[in-house]
Amino acid sequence: MNNIGFLAILRRDLLLAVRYRGDLANPLIFFFIVIALIPLGLTPDSKELSEIAPGMLWITALLASLLSLDGLFKDDFADGTLEQIIILPQPLYFMVLAKTIVHWVVTGLPLSLLAPVLGLMLSLPETGYLPLMLSLLIGTAILSLIGSVGAALTLPLNKEGILLSLIVIPFYMPVLIFGSNMVVLAVDGLSIASPLAIMGALLALSLLISPYVTSCALRLSIYG
């Protein structure tokens, strides 16, 4: 594999993410606001909060990741760089993979790192912190990979918001189920091995398949 193009896209997109700092902060702010509102809207009681904490954290992280999917290919499409990327003398698979990795680095990774702090706000027991981070690290990577397919499919539409959600949410469900289950098990002092194994398998599967499907969808969408 010749990875010059892969690295070039990775570098450029990270540089762009740094220059669009506002967009970078959006999912994090969303994550923070929703979690901060939960104790106000539901109950301040720490015992009740700690019961819903794993699910709430996971749902909010999932929605935050979904919100940021929109722009994954949109700018490149509008300014013509996507066209240039598609006709590169290199496999589109790796170009798409690079873009998806950057999406994860600017959304999933900070969400995962911030999650224990927000877990604290929901009185998540300390034993849940590490499994929460781990499940989000793996889980948000799967979400970015699956989401890239939806983003590519809905690229030529102007109002893709709802359609994009309808396409990707069904595929997000197993990730949500096993991700939050992992945290619940850890809080109850049980072994997290089985949901962890399933998450790992889902990650491996989506890593293999989704950049390929996204490449095909992009080729279809670009002049749709």
Next chain:
Amino acid sequence: MPDPKNILMNQASVKTLSLKDLSFQRNEKFLFSNISLTLESGDILQILGQNGSGKTTLLRLISTALRPYSGEIIWQGKNVNDIRESYLEDVLFLGHQPGLKRLLSAEENLVWWRRLNKTNLSKNVNAFEEVGLYNHKDEPCNYLSVGQLKRAALARLYVSEAKLWILDEPFTSIDKEFSIKLKSLIVSHLKRGGIVVLATHQDLKIENMKYFSIPDLSGATSE
């Protein structure tokens, strides 16, 4: 008697591009069908046609950004789908949009493009001096005018090693002075054994220019 053009070409291997029975359909209607033509090193082809006749589509087909409905594109005797990567190394495609990131400077954009296309980065041509953007090369492209953006995109022509240039409306929104410069750049590319396919409404008056008019098929429907 050998053609002097051929002697020149033998030094740098002759490249040939042929389109065979190329057809393209959109919304169940043929935009064009059965286009066949052949170009060799040193040839320039101007694609003519009304607005909406499919000039851009034809260029995108040649650049493999779009797949034809039927027919094939042959480069050096091989179908480009089979030799996609080595074909694309020989191709430079400039579309309608400049393909520049607005938050990156013109130079950052060019360096990125050169990396992706594996052009030799050490080959130090000052492309921005050539296109007259030397003083603006470090500004974000946001600050450039439409004409300057076009120049920044065209800077790729100065660093590219591609043999086949596919240019979609390269002369729009650039001034007269730079148009003349661009034309001479195209001519020198042809002399080096390159091939140029372009869509433009201008009359370029380049020697041995070939023309291809896209026939109007707007009435025809597919079976």
